[in-house]
Amino acid sequence: MVKQHVRYKIGDGRSISIWYDIWCPEGPLSKFISKRVLYDARMDVDASLSSMIQEGRWMWPDGWEERFNFLERFYVPNLQNGVKDEITWITKEKQLVAFSTAQAWKDIRINWPKVVWRDVIWFKQCDPRHAFILWIAIQEKLMTLDRIAKWKHSDNLQCGLCKDGKECHDHLFFNCKYAAKIWTSLRSCFWRMKEEKSLKEIIQLNAGFRGKNNIGIVVNKLLIAAAVYYIWQERNCIIFQMKERSEEVVCSLMKDSIRNKLLSLRIRKTKIVINVGEQWNLRWVNFSYVAA
Numbered sequence: 001m002v003k004q005h006v007r008y009k010i011g012d013g014r015s016i017s018i019w020y021d022i023w024c025p026e027g028p029l030s031k032f033i034s035k036r037v038l039y040d041a042r043m044d045v046d047a048s049l050s051s052m053i054q055e056g057r058w059m060w061p062d063g064w065e066e067r068f069n070f071l072e073r074f075y076v077p078n079l080q081n082g083v084k085d086e087i088t089w090i091t092k093e094k095q096l097v098a099f100s101t102a103q104a105w106k107d108i109r110i111n112w113p114k115v116v117w118r119d120v121i122w123f124k125q126c127d128p129r130h131a132f133i134l135w136i137a138i139q140e141k142l143m144t145l146d147r148i149a150k151w152k153h154s155d156n157l158q159c160g161l162c163k164d165g166k167e168c169h170d171h172l173f174f175n176c177k178y179a180a181k182i183w184t185s186l187r188s189c190f191w192r193m194k195e196e197k198s199l200k201e202i203i204q205l206n207a208g209f210r211g212k213n214n215i216g217i218v219v220n221k222l223l224i225a226a227a228v229y230y231i232w233q234e235r236n237c238i239i240f241q242m243k244e245r246s247e248e249v250v251c252s253l254m255k256d257s258i259r260n261k262l263l264s265l266r267i268r269k270t271k272i273v274i275n276v277g278e279q280w281n282l283r284w285v286n287f288s289y290v291a292a
């Protein structure tokens with residue numbers, strides 16, 4: 001994958017192979033001229049190399065230009081003493097640029113279409129731990145009991161949080177009684193949310209909101225990621241540590257984490273900023289929130 005993007009720029013020629021490295025658009029010479037041919041012509045090639053080094057002039061071995069007529073088009077650079085050979089990079093758009101890992105990543109990665117929910121998960125103010133779990137949850141890839149049962153037989157698919165439903169993504173993060181209580185308790189903190197019927201609907205609605213820096217939307221996104229993260233953490237605590245916490249305790253931990261986040265933001269004063277601040281018992285002073 002990388003090779004097709006690498007282009008050698010010949011300086012003194014000391015670190016570049018004339019046969020195997022790509023220093024011209026046609027590709028490496030070894031693509032056209034086999035080892036056998038090269039071996040047979042080794043004396044001529046040696047002579048050409050020394051004429052290049054001594055006189056700065058390159059000559060193809062006898063008969064090669066007739067045999068491999070593409071060689072006529074070949075631009076043979078002069079070796080320049082004291083000039084180091086360079087490796088450059090050809091972008092997907094066929095432009096020659098200096099190598100950087102950032103450019104290499106852009107050219108090599110596979111570009112999947114952007115998903116509508118990307119901004120709901122990844123945004124400047126997000127908590128990376130929460131965002132990561134939400135990112136997996138949204139693709140239904142967390143190891144819930146229904147998924148584990150697909151490769152490991154198990155009769156027990158019971159949700160550990162409510163002890164009353166089958167544990168799958170839809171249940172765990174929304175339909176479960178425990179999760180439902182959490183969403184209900186958070187409802188008053190959300191900005192412009194209706195009665196959504198699933199986590200997907202909540203995400204969809206927020207993906208549709210305009211204005212990335214609207215503090216109301218930022219709070220919504222922080223709340224969604226925190227809710228999913230804490231529900232998943234709670235479920236793991238019950239399964240692996242046999243510890244249970246009530247919805248009230250978990251909700252208050254969640255709200256604390258969001259309040260702390262809000263206290264760390266630098267924001268301009270707007271009507272929404274004041275309103276959201278009041279909801280969280282915060283005052284706007286000099287581009288940030290302080291406890292009211």
Ligand SMILES: [Zn+2]
Pocket residue numbers: 159160161162163164165171172175176177178
């Ligand atoms: Zn449940």
